Amino acid sequence: MLKVHSRCDLSCDHCYIYQHADQTWRGRPARMPPATVRRAARRIAEHAREHGVPVVHVVLHGGEPLLLGAAGLREVLAELRAAITPWARLDLRLQTNGVLLDEELCRLFVEYDVRVGVSLDGDRAANDRHRVFAHGGSSHDQVRRALALLRRPEHRASYAGILCTVDVRNDPDRVYEALLAERPPRVDLLLPHATWDHPPLRPGPDPTPYARWLGRIHRRWVDDGRPVSIRMFEALRPGGGGTEAFGLAPADVLVIETDGAWEQVDSLKTAYHGAAGTGLDVFDHPVDEVVRHPGVAVRQDGVDGLCATCRACPVVDRCGGGLYAHRWRTGSGFDNPSVYCPDLLGLIDAVNAYPPPTPPASGEWSATAPVDELLDDLATGHGSTSTLALLAATQLSITRALLAACRDRFGSTAAWDLLIHLDQAAPDAVQAVLAHPFVRPALVHRLDPAALPGLGAALDPLPALAVAAALRAGVPATVRVPLRAGAITVPTLGDLVLPGPGESAEVTVGPGEFRARIGSVERTVSLDPLAPPSTGWLPTRDVPVPGGRLLIEDGDPYRDCYGQPVEPRLEAPAARALGRTLTDAWRVVQRDVPAHAAALDGGLRAVVPLAPDPARPLRSATARHAFGAVAVTPHPDPETLAVLLVHEWQHAKLGAVLDLYDLVEPGQGTRIRVPWRPDPRPPEGVLQGVYAHLAVTQVWRSRADTDDPDASAQAAHFRAWTRDGVEALLASRSLTAAGERFVGQLRHALEETRVGSG
Template structure:
């Protein structure tokens, strides 16, 4: 597989080499490397201009979508507004038309003022602030040279950043750990400042100068972080914490958010005030000159920096780690820890981190606690969903949670790939790279509903032959979304090349492997002697006989896929339809447009959730021509349906089945009932006794059914009105009865009781709405007839 050559996308630009504080744990001034003494205090203009050009040159050569530049020091605010403005202007000038610029500044905050922040607003410069907690904790290390506290000035800086005008600039707070500080006091003090993100850093240390370990514990830093983690978790994880989020991501097989964890290659370089390139600043803690590359912006390109042995070694992943690290069970999460923390005189960096026991304990503790506790749904979201509805934000959080679940699933499937399987290894490598550099492309494929179906079947042993091939299909589809020219090998099975969520290619007569690449204009498939070049606007219906793309139905506020291409879409209880003809697809699209208009106009409380969470509809076959539809717990974001006779019924079907989709996502994250319950119950919409989960699902779905007929009364006339009122009357009563059965079953968890009570609140308010005597009689008659038929068909009632 052709892979992009190594590149750099993160740059730390030192705009000032001195500092106005005298923090005794600072790696720049207080550790082994003292190179700062011989450098200019402020960044000269010629160094600044040359640096900007070098970054732009590198970004253009590697077609980087964005670069990230941190203005740093020393203390960067000492450079003053004038120099900082020139830095922003030069970087913006050089990168204009080349790639996006993410510009940030990291400061101790003591000089931050409205003048600086107005400048940062002008150039969209995000601001990170160092603060070690409450006053006592912060003053342990972060003081002026004369011993004065810096805490009041930093609090004033945070107060400025929290003003509405400046809040969009606030990037977060960074705290260096001292185990002598109380972890809960530190966390509470930081959270009270309402930061958008927190980061906790281990103090810099090496095997030659190990970190303090007061007390009897062998893992005091893990213990300290665990106390914070428990506080964070108990408080609903009110703020993202980079180290915890990175542990959780790497445990799922995803990339880390910090260089101190995970196996992602280093892609960061430091440019000092004299224009010299250096490796990560943290190396200053190892030995004098450790970060040096011997290169500078005037004489060397950034490609030359990437080739420096110290930089190149950090692109080797697990292979550059010590033998002890390579055999460690948590190496994928730990990644050997921060590179600088591995140093020991004599063996260099060929060692585990000096914090190895702490990292191991932290990762294992988080892993085990997550496995035991399971994920959760915020109570506010649970209440909104339990009422039967769900706005775009609430359903959007369900979607995000399901995406994380599917990421975990892909990581688990990747672990099933045979050792040394080249196809799986190449696919996994590309997926990891896309996740890091083109996350939207990666997520689009992960979120395809039938990705989960494939993964679960593999893990159950139902599709053992589709481990490597399925990973390759995902990688190929993600590469098509990214359109950056990756070359992907992907299998062709039974003459079909599957591209999950995008479509399929018919390659009759070809078996084995194909090669796919995609750029901005087209994608190309090479299979044997056949080469197909397909433009992105080709092949929707008949323009290209080989390409069968998933058809998208675009409507105001909602785009949904008609998924009739994926061979693994048979997740529903009814057989799937073959590929729709052009005429059938057109009718589907017309009916969907009318159904969506009805939902938006008459059922507006359902529309935002449907638009946020329903990605595709899979056409089904109705064996007897009846209206059939289904949702599957194994295909979040999809429903299956045979096209009903009218758009009105299609609208009913959509809101009905999407209720199952939402509740399934809740049940993936919360236990609402005792899973050992084995009784069955009467359900007034089914001919057979239902287990408790089935009754819960049916009752929740019939909230939408009831509401549909409730609103149809306002637009129907004549017999249609009579029918709508009778349906409403029947289903409100029988849904209310089902709610009472659920509540009285004695099998709900406390959260389940809360959920069912909210369902009841919705239905019971509808019981107060007046209906005609004729509608009441028709509803009661239908209910009695169903109960009678049910009793006759089943040997006993429960």
């Protein structure tokens, strides 16, 4: 947090900077001098470089940062971007009272990709209770004008949200409605800073007015379908994640004052004069030294850093002891529960109780279904259609989040603009492209090339995604697409090999076709299947299967994510033969284990041919980043391929679950002996193993009821592997509670498989 200006143009009587115990602002420069800004930026960059920090969040704060003016702010923003961006993604924020916000400043914030939070306490009466000028006049009109500016389409990207300080004397319904009327992307509700020395206002006999007041807003918010992100309520949910105010995550905020002093979080100013001080500054002390300061270090200990009362509390993982500053009491320091403890308990109860938990309707998955329900369904060995649909939806959502992260990391481009246009105009086309299994590997590789070694230089995948979506949508567009190995890949559609050197091609999308130009060479590709083949165009090939159409993916470069060589593009006869075998194999799965066939229908969209290896002729693989695809060595026998498909699809499903939940305790070095390998394996590998072997057991168990003479022995073999793996996992003490339940259910499913005789 960078305090770029230490004075304010409002005179709010609830302000912790000026009205509470700490008064150090009086001795600091009004504005941060340019040399201090430069030094601060270099200190942050130095830390990012030395520690490989991927993202740095910098909040311009005050006082009132807009008092710096547009020119002053531009200098600060330019300095920060120039110093930090070479080393880390820089997430720039600014918190303001909004009074001085104008169009010029909005343009500046859009230009520098700064997200702006505005303080507003609710309706006019609520806001005027505290947020007034020194002469007592209201700031309400100016703040609302600022919010209207941020809402404009051209500024909307810079609208971060609203900070509302709670006052229980205000009408919660009117406050809620006033906040929603400003259409903020997010609302942050702030408990007024208080300590045991100076407890919060509690008018009337109610001992927990803040719980009641916030509980009322929570109920409205739930009833309205959670129309806006409200940080407090989201953070207080089970597993909702920590914030500075809640949760047990280590404190990771430092403040740089206008004189270059390093300070701890500025809410500490409410405790006592000088409470946030460290005695260190950006001129002489790097970040690492500040982090070792006792006041910062003590806040890295999670639950161990809390008082005995909090450590023994059943909801300590929810509130995390509350905001550090709110624990202050002269004599015992910060070794106390929050002064808001009764209110936080009441609020957590309110969040738990509303809405009341309801079981999902039969055959329909509820988005809020608990983890146990999802895992119990998958622990049958296969999983229902609705569970598969949910997993596929979460995978698509993760891909969209990665796409947004790329935009965040690398800035807006023509391809991004085209994608967001198509997302509005033709969302189905964009979704069809983003659901392609190899989009996520492309985005992960772009964000961190080291995460997927072997894929070579990280190219921007967005132009090719935009072209694919535009072609599907029939929307004319032109973008430059980077070349890899002399070709451009249009995900889901094919590859175009282009002649000559060049780093990118200009691609123009037209009705049913596209043109690619590199230098003086131009290629036109028709997507009409009845048209003559287009020069250099290698279209994808797919085959009909009961679940729809299955892509034989042998062109997309990001398919090379399995840790073993993939086959280059198959010759036409080989592709046709593999297609026939895959279609037959899918039917075999339907015949043997219809529930597993339904699970395949729910998400398997592509098969990647692996390169042949005489030493290991029958291989298959799944990649965590490529849900919807499996890789196999082409094999002519559909009975064999059917087992591989079932086996690999188990890994894909469980991988999608592991994106959401920890089933294995993280950070343990446990290794487990398993019957299917000579070397001890990590618990997650064993978990994947037993889940796949359970399904294979079910396949062979079913075949044992037919004339297959080998089936019973195979079923017994895989059953023994599964049983031994399950028992070893449960004995290892390496599973989370959810993991133990899941594996326990797998054991039950295995017993059912034996008893049920297929």
